[in-house]
Amino acid sequence: NAGVTQTPKFQVLKTGQSMTLQCAQDMNHNSMYWYRQDPGMGLRLIYYSASEGTTDKGEVPNGYNVSRLNKREFSLRLESAAPSQTSVYFCASSSGTGGGGGNQPQHFGDGTRLSIL
Amino acid sequence: GNSVTQMEGPVTLSEEAFLTINCTYTATGYPSLFWYVQYPGEGLQLLLKATKADDKGSNKGFEATYRKETTSFHLEKGSVQVSDSAVYFCALAGAGSYQLTFGKGTKLSVIP
Numbered sequence: 383n384a385g386v387t388q389t390p391k392f393q394v395l396k397t398g399q400s401m402t403l404q405c406a407q408d409m410n411h412n413s414m415y416w417y418r419q420d421p422g423m424g425l426r427l428i429y430y431s432a433s434e435g436t437t438d439k440g441e442v443p444n445g446y447n448v449s450r451l452n453k454r455e456f457s458l459r460l461e462s463a464a465p466s467q468t469s470v471y472f473c474a475s476s477s478g479t480g481g482g483g484g485n486q487p488q489h490f491g492d493g494t495r496l497s498i499l
Numbered sequence: 500g501n502s503v504t505q506m507e508g509p510v511t512l513s514e515e516a517f518l519t520i521n522c523t524y525t526a527t528g529y530p531s532l533f534w535y536v537q538y539p540g541e542g543l544q545l546l547l548k549a550t551k552a553d554d555k556g557s558n559k560g561f562e563a564t565y566r567k568e569t570t571s572f573h574l575e576k577g578s579v580q581v582s583d584s585a586v587y588f589c590a591l592a593g594a595g596s597y598q599l600t601f602g603k604g605t606k607l608s609v610i611p
Contacts, residue, residue, distance in 0.1 A: 415599075423603060427599070490542030
């Protein structure tokens with residue numbers, strides 16, 4: 383039961399470097415999401431993809447780009463990493479379709495712990 | 500915009516004590532409400548949900564009732580166990596929205 387798989391689990395970058403966080407789900411879900419979790423801030427939505435072929439900005443999209451590669455995979459890219467992007471990043475998916483996506487539970491990966499020096 | 504406010508932690512309880520974690524929300528229309536739990540080093544897991552007023556979500560001995568009149572969704576458990584130690588997040592999804600809005604989380608520690 384893989385569910386949502388994120389790679390890598392840990393990463394250390396230097397300021398200005400780029401990297402891509404990978405996420406794949408095996409539940410045939412339509413919607414996928416990227417969040418960041420910072421101490422005392424809860425989770426904040428970076429980008430989401432309501433269905434294959436679409437992506438939309440969330441609450442904190444600046445400094446990030448996403449690609450919905452196919453129905454299974456949704457990647458998050460940092461083009462020029464900054465220390466403020468040090469965080470734990472979570473990918474999630476849900477079965478939501480149409481306009482009712484929000485009331486379907488989201489399934490989360492175990493996170494990528496990213497440090498930027 | 501939508502917002503969720505939950506009681507700040509950390510909360511420390513003895514085993515078998517009663518648990519309440521308060522959660523209130525601000526949203527237009529009729530949002531769906533959720534409680535998620537995060538164990539150390541893991542992602543979030545759905546604990547329970549309610550999608551309309553007066554619904555009660557329940558799972559693993561935890562309960563929460565969707566109260567439209569008080570815009571609340573408080574989490575309760577009658578007798579906590581050490582294994583319940585985790586961070587609990589209240590969240591809402593606006594009607595027709597894909598976006599979950601989370602509270603800041605409440606860390607619960609249960610001591611034997």
